[in-house]
Amino acid sequence: MKYPGTRPLFAVMLGLCSSLAMAQEKPVEIHTRLVQQAGADKKVALTLDACSGKFDDDLIEFLIRNRIPATIFATKKWLDSNPYGISVIKAHLDLFDVEDHGENHIPAVIGAGRKVYGIPGQPDLLHLQREVSEGAKAITRMIGVTPRWYRGATAEYDAQAVSEINRMGYKIAGFSLNADAGATLRKAAIIEKVKRLKSGDVIIAHMNKPASDSAEGLSSALINSLKQGFIFVRLDQVDMEQIPDRRLR
Template identity: 70%
Template sequence: MIALLITCAGLACPAQSPAPSRPTEIHDRISPGSNIHNNRVALTLDACSGQFDEDLIVFLVRNRIPATIFATKKWLLKNPPGLAMLKAHLDLFDIEDHGENHIPAVIGAGRKVYGIPGEPDILHLRQEVLEGARAIERATGVPPHWYRGATAEYDQQASDEIRRMGYKIAGFSVNADAGATLNQGQIEERLRHVRGGDVIIAHMNKPQSQTAEGLSAGLIELLRRGLVFVRLDQVDLEDIPKQPTHHEPPHVE
């Protein structure tokens, strides 16, 4: 018995795998830097799968509102006209990595977020990130530097690995359309609470939703208030104190 205890206290015993951490959202704001008043706001739009919300992009182009687009490989392949419109306005739009197949960044067999299965292991996570990045670079000629996973939730192992791969994770502070499920009035109400430094998340892959109408009205009001829109490649983000995870998906297919 004594010998067994000594053996298991040393390196002979296999290390136990750490229990997977609970997935959490990453909440970020724009770092003020030298901008004391920090009147900058970042609009980020996810293209998970689905279609192309042309009305929303036409509105942004007409009003010269920049945005950071997080597109999956699935969306890029399915929406050539939408991709062409974005590429025609790369002065406004920065296209970043939303993964290959819109799989949440949680690792472990059977794990899900909002009913969407995560990654069985870390190798599959790397493929999701890298193949998404390669699709962006092939489509635009510009390699992405930011990553946002499906559902915007991450376990610790996944977020650590994504950063080791050299990508910055894009969180948010204002969930404008709750996965393109809110109506115009609800979206406008959420945008009324936007302040300088906020990072807004919304969607551009559901033209049948009211996201375009809600953002069009709400963003114009933010411009009237003197807020300035920027892309994520123009700023740094900083984590804000942990908040409860929203009981609504910021991302859906």
């Protein structure tokens, strides 16, 4: 006997399977490089995440002294806590492009209970939309620029989040060389990482942990890169292309 309003068993099972598949979908890093153009060899991009925490004055002052441009991915949380850092960045917008890292540094994975590196993701699509849009509004209000790129917390994404971020009009900023592993590496390890730099690479590092070795390690590594003829550019000056998933150098 079929009761009005009941769903066929196969439809219920299909919904359960879809939910399970979404829950089990493994987030992925998006790896990107600069689109290479004729005569543009040895161009690379330095990107610095400002997740939460403090302002790495040593690192930013090094970049200013050596005229090395960088793209900064800042959260609203970081901006709210670092007015001095904002003033330094705003005084050097010829060097620094500021882009969206979200409102509260919540990973771009959707579903109750989902985590990346132990950090809870977004419970639903509406929360993801808020994370992206409120982060962008904070940058426009405090820095005076309109972000076009988005990098989620942990730099990992699920397919639904990628689709929604793109629909909202943002390009996702991946990377091809992880220089400081979330500001956890020591100076020597950072230098060794950046020695592997190749034309078109997008470096990810951090500027929110001044007690780490990031400033000291990057300072040495980037000077060596300049001596090798590498030219640093900001993401608002170039296009990027996604590269196949692989083990990062």
